[in-house]
Amino acid sequence: MSGPSSYQPSHPALQWFEKRLPLIGLIHSSFIAYPTPRNLNYWWTFGGILSFMLGVQIVTGVILAMHYTPHVDLAFNSVESIVRDVNYGWLLRYLHSNGASMFFIAVYIHMLRGLYYGSYKAPREVLWILGVIIYLLMMATGFMGYVLPWGQMSFWGATVITNLFSAIPYVGESIVTLLWGGYAVGNPTLNRFFSLHYLLPFVIAGVVVLHVWALHVVGQNNPAGVEVKTEKDVVPFTPYATIKDGFGIVCFMIFYAWFVFYIPNYLGDPDNYIPANPGVTPAHIVPEWYYLPFYAILRSIPSKLGGVIAMFSAIIVLAFLPWLDSAKTRSSKYRPLAKQFFWIFVVVCVLLGWLGGKPAEGIYITAGRILTFCYFAYFLIVLPILSRIETPRAVPNSIADDVLAKYGKKAGPMAPVILALVLAGGLVMGGSQNAKAAEGGPTPPSLSWSFAGPFGKFDRGALQRGYKVYKEVCATCHSMNLVHFRNLADPGGPGFSAAQALAVASDIQVKDGPNDAGDMFDRPGRLADKFPAPFPNENAARAANGGAYPPDLSLLAKARNYDRGFPQFIFDFFTQFQEKGPNYIDALLQGYEDAPKDFQLPQGAYYNKYFPGHAIKMPKPISDDQVTYDDGTPQKVENYAKDVATFMMWTAEPHLEARKKLGLQVMIFLIIFAFLMYFTKKKVWADAH
Amino acid sequence: MTTTSSAQHTRRDFLYVATGAVAAVGAAAAVWPLISQMNPDASTIAAGAPIEVDLTPIAEGQDIKVFWRGKPIFISHRTKKQIEDARAVPVSSLPDPQTDQARVKEGHDQWLVVIGICTHLGCIPIAHEGAYDGFFCPCHGSVYDTSGRIRQGPAPSNLPIPPYAFVSDSKIKIG
Numbered sequence: 001m002s003g004p005s006s007y008q009p010s011h012p013a014l015q016w017f018e019k020r021l022p023l024i025g026l027i028h029s030s031f032i033a034y035p036t037p038r039n040l041n042y043w044w045t046f047g048g049i050l051s052f053m054l055g056v057q058i059v060t061g062v063i064l065a066m067h068y069t070p071h072v073d074l075a076f077n078s079v080e081s082i083v084r085d086v087n088y089g090w091l092l093r094y095l096h097s098n099g100a101s102m103f104f105i106a107v108y109i110h111m112l113r114g115l116y117y118g119s120y121k122a123p124r125e126v127l128w129i130l131g132v133i134i135y136l137l138m139m140a141t142g143f144m145g146y147v148l149p150w151g152q153m154s155f156w157g158a159t160v161i162t163n164l165f166s167a168i169p170y171v172g173e174s175i176v177t178l179l180w181g182g183y184a185v186g187n188p189t190l191n192r193f194f195s196l197h198y199l200l201p202f203v204i205a206g207v208v209v210l211h212v213w214a215l216h217v218v219g220q221n222n223p224a225g226v227e228v229k230t231e232k233d234v235v236p237f238t239p240y241a242t243i244k245d246g247f248g249i250v251c252f253m254i255f256y257a258w259f260v261f262y263i264p265n266y267l268g269d270p271d272n273y274i275p276a277n278p279g280v281t282p283a284h285i286v287p288e289w290y291y292l293p294f295y296a297i298l299r300s301i302p303s304k305l306g307g308v309i310a311m312f313s314a315i316i317v318l319a320f321l322p323w324l325d326s327a328k329t330r331s332s333k334y335r336p337l338a339k340q341f342f343w344i345f346v347v348v349c350v351l352l353g354w355l356g357g358k359p360a361e362g363i364y365i366t367a368g369r370i371l372t373f374c375y376f377a378y379f380l381i382v383l384p385i386l387s388r389i390e391t392p393r394a395v396p397n398s399i400a401d402d403v404l405a406k407y408g409k410k411a412g413p414m415a416p417v418i419l420a421l422v423l424a425g426g427l428v429m430g431g432s433q434n435a436k437a438a439e440g441g442p443t444p445p446s447l448s449w450s451f452a453g454p455f456g457k458f459d460r461g462a463l464q465r466g467y468k469v470y471k472e473v474c475a476t477c478h479s480m481n482l483v484h485f486r487n488l489a490d491p492g493g494p495g496f497s498a499a500q501a502l503a504v505a506s507d508i509q510v511k512d513g514p515n516d517a518g519d520m521f522d523r524p525g526r527l528a529d530k531f532p533a534p535f536p537n538e539n540a541a542r543a544a545n546g547g548a549y550p551p552d553l554s555l556l557a558k559a560r561n562y563d564r565g566f567p568q569f570i571f572d573f574f575t576q577f578q579e580k581g582p583n584y585i586d587a588l589l590q591g592y593e594d595a596p597k598d599f600q601l602p603q604g605a606y607y608n609k610y611f612p613g614h615a616i617k618m619p620k621p622i623s624d625d626q627v628t629y630d631d632g633t634p635q636k637v638e639n640y641a642k643d644v645a646t647f648m649m650w651t652a653e654p655h656l657e658a659r660k661k662l663g664l665q666v667m668i669f670l671i672i673f674a675f676l677m678y679f680t681k682k683k684v685w686a687d688a689h
Numbered sequence: 690m691t692t693t694s695s696a697q698h699t700r701r702d703f704l705y706v707a708t709g710a711v712a713a714v715g716a717a718a719a720v721w722p723l724i725s726q727m728n729p730d731a732s733t734i735a736a737g738a739p740i741e742v743d744l745t746p747i748a749e750g751q752d753i754k755v756f757w758r759g760k761p762i763f764i765s766h767r768t769k770k771q772i773e774d775a776r777a778v779p780v781s782s783l784p785d786p787q788t789d790q791a792r793v794k795e796g797h798d799q800w801l802v803v804i805g806i807c808t809h810l811g812c813i814p815i816a817h818e819g820a821y822d823g824f825f826c827p828c829h830g831s832v833y834d835t836s837g838r839i840r841q842g843p844a845p846s847n848l849p850i851p852p853y854a855f856v857s858d859s860k861i862k863i864g
C-alpha cells in the first residue's frame with residue numbers, strides 16, 4: 001500500500017481496468033510483492049491468524065444472526081434451537097463462541113510480541129495505537145456478544161459492566177439509564193447490544209485495514225529490531241510469508257478444533273445455561289477469561305470511581321507506550337534487563353487473570369493490589385527508567401546478518417515458551433471456572449461415563465432406562481422445555497423408532513387451540529410437541545413444591561458444575577473432561593443423608609451433602625425399586641441416578657455424538673494438512689536461504 | 690540458487706499439488722455447513738407433518754382454506770353443476786390439459802383439494818370468482834375453473850393438488 005505499484009498487468013483488459021482503479025495493483029503490492037523481513041519468526045504469524053479469526057467470526061456471526069431472535073422472551077430459546085434444530089447449528093455456534101476466545105488468545109500473543117520486540121517504537125506509533133483501538137473494539141464486541149444468549153451471566157454481566165459507568169460523578173446514573181434504554185437491563189438493552197454486536201466487527205475490519213495500511217507504509221518490524229536496508233534483507237510476501245502464515249493458521253486451527261469439537265463449553269460459564277433471571281444474582285459474577293486481568297484491577301481499588309479509572313487506564317496506558325519507552329534498541333533480545341522485566345510483566349498479567357477468577361476476599365485482595373501496582377509500574381516506572389539506564393547488547397548490522405548468525409545455533413527456547421504459555425493460559429481460563437471455590441461442600445466423585453472422551457457415545461440402554469426414570473419420577477415436577485418427542489427418535493438419542501416416539505407422544509394430552517370456534521381443546525401429543533410441564537403455570541408449580549420452583553431439566557447437565565481445584569482444570573483441558581454436570585446430578589441424587597447433629601436444617605428443607613449449603617427443598621426423589629427395569633439392571637438408586645444423569649446429558653446436548661464424530665474427521669484432516677503445509681513451506685523457503 | 694534436477698522438480702510439484710488439493714477439499718467441506726444451515730431446520734420439518742381435516746362442517750357450494758407447510762390449501766365442496774361444468778369442457782382445449790377425474794379422488798368427486806397458490810407468480814386466488822365460477826387471481830388476472838384448471842390469463846398451469854388421502858368419508862389427511 002505504499003507508493004506507486006510496480007504491478008504491470010499483461011492483459012489489455014486488466015491494463016484498462018488498472019488505469020481506472022488500481023485495485024489489483026494495490027492487492028499485488030500489499031500481499032504479493034510486498035517485501036517481508038526474512039528473519040520473522042512464528043510469533044509474527046499471529047497477524048495472519050487474527051485476520052483469519054476475524055473472517056471466521058464475521059462469517060459464523062452473520063449466519064447465527066439468521067437464526068437468532070433478539071428479544072428477552074425468545075433469545076435464550078432461539079440460541080438453544082440453533083444448537084438443537086438448525087442444520088450444523090451446534091457447529092456454527094461453537095465455532096463462534098470459542099472463536100471469540102481464540103481471537104483473544106491470538107491478540108494477546110500478537111500484543112506481547114509487539115511489546116517484546118518493540119514494535120510500537122518509531123516509526124510505528126500510529127500502527128500501534130490503531131492496534132490498541134482494535135483491541136478496545138474487540139473488548140466491546142466480545143462483551144456485547146456474551147450478553148446475547150440471555151443467560152444468567154449474560155444478564156448479570158451486562159448489569160455489572162454497564163453499572164461501571166455509574167461511577168462517573170454527577171451524570172453517571174443518567175448515562176447508565178441511557179445505555180440501558182430503561183430502568184434496568186432489559187429488552188431495549190438486548191436489542192441495541194445485538195445491533196452493535198453486528199456492527200462493531202465491520203468497524204474492526206475497517207480499522208484493521210488502516211492497521212495493515214500503516215504497517216505497509218512503515219514496513220514490518222522483525223526479531224532483530226533493525227530496519228530493512230537492502231534487497232538481501234527481504235523476501236516477497238508471496239509465496240514466503242503467505243505459506244508460513246498458512247502453516248501457522250493450520251496449526252492454530254488444530255488448537256481451535258480441540259475446543260470446538262471436544263470441550264466446547266470449557267471456556268464458558270455454566271451459569272449461562274440458566275435463562276436470565278432479573279430476580280436472582282448468581283453467587284459469583286465472572287467475566288469471560290479474556291477480561292479477567294482487568295476485572296482483577298477493577299476490584300483491587302477500594303473505590304468505585306477509582307476502580308473504573310484504574311481498569312480503563314490499564315488499557316489506555318498501552319497507547320502511550322511509544323513515548324514511555326524511549327530506548328533506542330527495539331528488540332528485547334538485545335536488552336538483557338528489559339527482557340527479564342518483560343517476562344515478569346507476563347507473569348503479572350497471568351496472575352492478575354487468575355485472581356480475577358477468584359472471589360474478592362482475604363489474601364486475594366492484597367495480592368490483587370500488589371499485582372495492580374506491578375502492572376502499572378511496568379509501564380510508568382520500569383520502562384521509562386530502563387530506557388535511560390540500560391546498556392543494550394550490540395544489535396546485528398542488518399537483517400541478513402541476523403539470519404546468517406542464527407544459522408549456526410539452531411532451535412531457540414521455543415518449546416518451553418509455548419508450554420509455559422499453554423499452562424499460563426490454562427491458569428487464566430481455568431480461573432473463571434474456579435470462581436465458585438467459596439461455596440464449599442464435598443466434590444462429587446467422578447464417574448466413568450460412556451460418552452466421555454473423544455470417542456465417547458451414549459449408552460443406548462442407559463438412555464432408555466434414564467428416560468423411564470425421568471418419566472416416572474422427575475416428570476412429575478420438572479419440565480423439559482427444549483426437548484421434543486421427535487428427539488427420542490433422533491440419531492444419537494435413546495434409539496426409539498419413530499413409531500415408538502409417536503406412541504410416547506400420543507400418550508399425553510396437549511392443550512391446543514383456539515380453534516375456529518375460539519375454544520381451547522385437548523388433543524393427543526404429536527412428534528413436534530415438547531415434553532410438557534406437569535403444572536399449568538409457574539405459580540401452580542411453586543404451590544405444589546413448597547414454594548420452590550422446579551427448574552426445567554433440559555439443560556441441567558450443562559448448567560451445573562463444581563470446583564475441580566487447581567491444577568485439575570489443566571488436566572481437564574488435555575483429557576477433555578466435561579462430565580461435571582452428570583457427576584453432579586448423580587451425586588445429588590445419592591447425597592441425601594440424615595443431617596449431622598450440629599446442622600441447622602431450615603423448615604421444609606432436606607439434608608444433601610452435595611447441594612451447596614447442604615439444605616435442599618426437594619425431598620429425596622427416588623429410592624430403591626421405585627422404577628421397574630426390564631433389562632435386568634439392578635433397581636438401585638445408584639443405577640437410577642447414573643441412568644437419569646446420562647439421559648439429562650443427552651437432553652442437554654442431543655448432538656454430542658455428531659460433534660465428536662465430525663471432530664475426529666476434522667482433526668485427521670487438519671493434521672494431514674498441517675504436515676503438507678509444513679513440507680511445502682520448507683520447500684518454498686529452501687531457496688530463500 | 691542451486692541447480693535443481695528434474696526429479697526434484699517433480700517431487701516438489703507433487704507436494705505443491707497435493708497441498709493445494711487438500712486445501713481445496715478443506716475449503717469445499719467448510720462451505721457445506723455454511724450452506725446447509727439455510728435449509729429448513731428440524732422443528733420446521735417436524736411442524737410440516739401431515740394434518741387431518743374434518744369435512745363434515747363444509748356445506749355444498751362452500752369452501753374452506755387450511756394451511757399446511759405454510760401453504761393455503763383450498764377444500765371445495767362442489768355442487769352438481771360445478772362438477773358438470775368442469776367435466777363438460779373438451780380437455781384438448783385447455784392450456785394445461787387434465788381431466789377433472791384426474792384431479793379428484795375417485796368416489797369423492799364433490800371434493801376438490803388444491804394448493805391455493807397461483808401458478809403465475811404465487812398470489813392467492815379468490816374462490817368463487819371469475820368467469821368459470823372457479824378461482825380468480827387478482828394479481829395479474831388468471832382465471833381457474835371449478836376444477837382448479839387454468840382457463841385464462843398468464844398462469845402456465847393448473848392449481849397443483851397436494852398429497853392427500855381420504856381417511857374416512859368425511860375426513861382427509863393432507864401430507
Ligand code: FES
Binds near residue numbers: 810
Ligand atoms: S400471480 Fe396470479 S396472475 Fe400473476
